[in-house]
Amino acid sequence: MREGMCSHRIGDSFPAAFLFSTMALLACPCAKMSAQTSSDAITVSGTVRSSSGEPVAGASVFLDAKSSSAHLQTKTNADGTFVLSPDRAGTYTARAEKSSQRGAGKEPLVLAAGDKKHLDLILAVQVAAGTMEFKDEPDFTVAGVTDWSNVGLHGSDTTSRTSEALAKETLSLKAGGTERLPGGKAEGKYESALECEAKGDFVKAREEIRKTLAASDDAEGHHLLGDIDERLGDPLEAVREYERAARMYPSEQNYFDWATELLLHKAAQPAVEVFTKGSNLHPNSARMLAGLGAALYAVGSYDDAAQRLCAASDLRPAEPSPYLFLGQMEKTVPAPLPCGEEKLARFAQQQPANALANYYYAVALWKRQRGSETAASSRQVQALLEKAAKLNPNLAEAYVQLGVVYFARNDSAQAIAAFQQAIKVSPQLSEAHYRLSLTYKRNGDDARAHQEFAAYQETEKMETAAVERQRSELKQFLVILKNQPGAGAPQ
Numbered sequence: 001m002r003e004g005m006c007s008h009r010i011g012d013s014f015p016a017a018f019l020f021s022t023m024a025l026l027a028c029p030c031a032k033m034s035a036q037t038s039s040d041a042i043t044v045s046g047t048v049r050s051s052s053g054e055p056v057a058g059a060s061v062f063l064d065a066k067s068s069s070a071h072l073q074t075k076t077n078a079d080g081t082f083v084l085s086p087d088r089a090g091t092y093t094a095r096a097e098k099s100s101q102r103g104a105g106k107e108p109l110v111l112a113a114g115d116k117k118h119l120d121l122i123l124a125v126q127v128a129a130g131t132m133e134f135k136d137e138p139d140f141t142v143a144g145v146t147d148w149s150n151v152g153l154h155g156s157d158t159t160s161r162t163s164e165a166l167a168k169e170t171l172s173l174k175a176g177g178t179e180r181l182p183g184g185k186a187e188g189k190y191e192s193a194l195e196c197e198a199k200g201d202f203v204k205a206r207e208e209i210r211k212t213l214a215a216s217d218d219a220e221g222h223h224l225l226g227d228i229d230e231r232l233g234d235p236l237e238a239v240r241e242y243e244r245a246a247r248m249y250p251s252e253q254n255y256f257d258w259a260t261e262l263l264l265h266k267a268a269q270p271a272v273e274v275f276t277k278g279s280n281l282h283p284n285s286a287r288m289l290a291g292l293g294a295a296l297y298a299v300g301s302y303d304d305a306a307q308r309l310c311a312a313s314d315l316r317p318a319e320p321s322p323y324l325f326l327g328q329m330e331k332t333v334p335a336p337l338p339c340g341e342e343k344l345a346r347f348a349q350q351q352p353a354n355a356l357a358n359y360y361y362a363v364a365l366w367k368r369q370r371g372s373e374t375a376a377s378s379r380q381v382q383a384l385l386e387k388a389a390k391l392n393p394n395l396a397e398a399y400v401q402l403g404v405v406y407f408a409r410n411d412s413a414q415a416i417a418a419f420q421q422a423i424k425v426s427p428q429l430s431e432a433h434y435r436l437s438l439t440y441k442r443n444g445d446d447a448r449a450h451q452e453f454a455a456y457q458e459t460e461k462m463e464t465a466a467v468e469r470q471r472s473e474l475k476q477f478l479v480i481l482k483n484q485p486g487a488g489a490p491q
Contacts, residue, residue, distance in 0.1 A: 021072070032379040042111050045083045046119035048096050050252075053219035054122055054315065055080025059098040065090055069394040080082065089113050096123050122205045137398055138243075139482045140270040142262075145236050145475040159297075161467060162332045167263045173287045173321060174257060189216070190224055202232050219249035226257065233473050235265050246274075259291055266476040268298035279308075285318040291327055297329055305329060306337035313343050323347040332356050336368050348384065355392035357431025358384045362401060381405055396426035403435055430459040 008453055048059045061082045064071040066433040076082045076096075086092065092109045111117065193208035202441035206228045213221040226241035242258035255278030263271035275292035287314035296305035306329060312322035323344060328342045347354070347360040362384035369377045382405055388398040419436035422429060436451035 003175040011405035042086050042089065042113065042117075043083065044086065044092075044094075044111070044117045044119060045081070046121060047080045047118075048121045048123050049080060049083065050123060050284045052283060054286075056098060056284065059096050059123060061121070062095045063092045063094055065092055086111060089115075094119055094121065094123050095147060100122060129260065138265070138270065138297075139273055141480045141482070142236065142239055142267065142270070142477050143480050144478040145265070146478055147472065149478065159332050162328055163268075163294070163298040166297060166328065167260075169321070170260050170287075170294045171264055171323065173290065174260060178425055182193070185402070190221065193224065193228075202228050206232065219245040219251075219254065222248065223254055223257065226261070231262070235261065235477070239265070239477065241395070242265075246278075250278075250281055252278065252285050252288065255281065256285070256288055256291060259288075259295070263295050263298065264289065264475065265474065267479045269481065270477075270479055271295040274301060284315060286312040286319060286322060289315065290322050290326065293322070293325055293329075300334045302329065303338050306340055310339040310343050314348070317346065319345070320351065320357075323360065324356060327356065327363065330360065330364050330367065335363065339490050340364050340367060355388045355389060355398070357396050358388040358391065359398050359401070362388065366401070378405060378409065394425050396429050396432065399425065400432050400435065403432075403439070407439060409436070411427045412439055412443050416443075427463055428450070428459050430456050430463055433459055446470070 029164065032035060044063060048056045048061060050056055050242065055076075056079075057076055057078045057079070059076045059082075061076060061084065062071050063084050063086055064075050064342055065086075065088075070083045074084055076084050089112050090110075092111060094109055094279050103227060109117065109119075111175075118463065138338065139202045189212055190209065193205045193212070194203075194294035196208060199334075206225065209221050209225045209228065213225070222241045223245035226238045226245065229235070229238035229241060230429040239258065239261045242261050246254040246258045259271050259274035259278055262268075262274060272292065272295040279285065279288045279292055291307035293305040296302075296308060304307060304376060305325060309322045309326045309329075311330060313319070313326070326337070326340055330337050330344070343359075343362075344364045347357040351357045351392070358462035362381045363460065365377065365384070366381050369381075382402065385398050385402045389402070390396055392398070399418045403415045403422065406412075406415035406418060416439050419432050422432035423436070426432070433452050433456035437449045437456055440446075440449035440452060
């Protein structure tokens with residue numbers, strides 16, 4: 001273990017769980033305080049961001065003069081930017097506030113005549129002085145793990161599979177965040193453990209982290225330990241370490257990873273609770289809202305899930321993940337989702353070269369029009385699907401949906417061609433075989449209908465077996481819900 005490399009640990013001297021940091025190049029010794037001429041004008045500009053990196057609009061930014069009670073004040077713009085122009089040189093401190101989010105710069109800002117300074121300010125929730133732990137007790141306890149079962153799942157097996165896919169895709173969003181402690185990187189005292197992790201020696205990495213935590217407890221170490229425990233196949237310890245990290249330091253990263261671990265291991269209702277608390281603490285985190293949407297879908301709250309994903313897409317209109325989550329949900333639930341068509345239309349408009357954007361928008365349009373299709377609306381859906389297939393010729397689902405459109409028009413020849421193309425691209429896609437069987441049956445071609453139905457049964461068995469293998473590899477949490485009817489029984 002390397003010695004003497006520890007960086008400043010949360011709680012050593014700062015009373016707040018979230019720190020407010022400034023990055024500024026400080027000027028040389030200050031000029032004598034005097035009224036500014038135009039050539040001597042001082043400008044302090046910058047951006048205020050949340051702890052998860054999103055610009056904060058409407059935050060109050062202050063420059064307080066050290067030598068007097070005077071201060072300058074302004075509000076951030078919609079993109080989080082601000083500009084202040086002090087009329088005298090001197091030493092100032094920077095601070096910002098918005099609701100419960102506030103803080104102060106770590107160092108004084110020395111301004112000389114003519115200086116043009118830029119500040120990147122990080123604004124985050126303050127915890128009461130004297131405590132570093134988040135005190136709210138969760139309404140659940142993770143009591144253990146078991147093999148997969150369908151207890152507590154909502155909807156059909158199709159929605160269950162979609163829920164599992166969304167949980168994995170939520171996990172992939174972990175890579176989008178780096179902030180655990182201020183600065184977004186591990187402290188130096190964990191360098192030895194990180195080197196072991198990089199070499200694949202996870203047992204040694206865990207041992208090093210535990211040694212360091214025994215001497216100096218902090219949130220960063222618990223989060224790292226959660227990562228290592230998950231990689232070692234111990235999700236029960238991983239989720240407990242993520243919870244400890246979030247309670248010591250309720251950052252966006254810590255809350256997201258805690259909630260994602262719960263969702264991944266089938267504790268959907270607890271995941272809803274943690275994602276909700278995390279979203280309340282970090283309202284500008286699009287991935288927190290996306291994870292909350294995935295968790296709400298898992299418990300069968302489809303409309304609420306859609307609303308969270310629509311909100312996530314509004315926060316990050318160029319980020320595809322919320323739209324992709326929404327599209328998968330739209331495809332599987334029985335009724336059109338609120339705001340689904342509107343947001344998927346924006347997705348297709350903003351990313352016209354994205355095959356899935358065109359495909360999911362077509363699915364949403366088709367669902368709304370089901371049973372009352374017009375020639376114009378049908379052609380719009382067809383055009384979107386053809387575009388999706390052209391952009392990605394291996395997107396078998398686009399050919400299947402094209403076949404559905406043709407089938408509804410009683411155009412059996414085109415439907416058969418579309419379903420056959422889907423099978424050519426993806427021979428194991430059971431839905432394509434099933435729909436092709438129906439089309440042959442309607443045409444009176446019983447022999448081919450029987451052949452395709454047998455292929456459907458075989459591919460469906462293979463799909464189910466593959467899903468079951470994946471499920472058997474993933475441990476499911478046993479959860480005890482508190483203060484609810486039936487409390488004391490695993491979820």
